[in-house]
Amino acid sequence: MTNMTQDELARKIAIVDRGDYYHPIAQSTYDDLLADEVTLITTNWTAYEALSIVKSRIGYTQMISLWEQLNDPETVRLVHITEEIELASLDIFMRY
Numbered sequence: 001m002t003n004m005t006q007d008e009l010a011r012k013i014a015i016v017d018r019g020d021y022y023h024p025i026a027q028s029t030y031d032d033l034l035a036d037e038v039t040l041i042t043t044n045w046t047a048y049e050a051l052s053i054v055k056s057r058i059g060y061t062q063m064i065s066l067w068e069q070l071n072d073p074e075t076v077r078l079v080h081i082t083e084e085i086e087l088a089s090l091d092i093f094m095r096y
Contacts, residue, residue: 015060028061034075041077042070043085 014026033040047070055063070076079085 013050013054013057014023016066017058019058025091038075042080043053043079044078047078 014020014022015030019025020026047067050070051063051067054066070078082091
């Protein structure tokens with residue numbers, strides 16, 4: 001499994017946005033990950049941020065497409081932020 005960082009999130013947005021400069025390489029990388037049956041891991045907070053960005057920059061239809069991809073349990077593990085995860089994350093964030 002692979003954790004989806006903010007940089008990887010930007011690439012994910014490039015997959016949805018065919019007009020993005022990085023779309024061809026992002027799509028190729030994504031296709032390779034799918035072929036290798038890699039499970040991506042992200043949080044609901046990161047997903048919501050990506051959805052907001054895609055909706056405002058690209059449009060509603062592409063946002064729905066991304067949401068459907070993020071909700072595919074075959075390729076994405078969507079971790080819901082609990083209070084425990086939030087507090088641990090804030091602790092790490094504040095230390096670095």
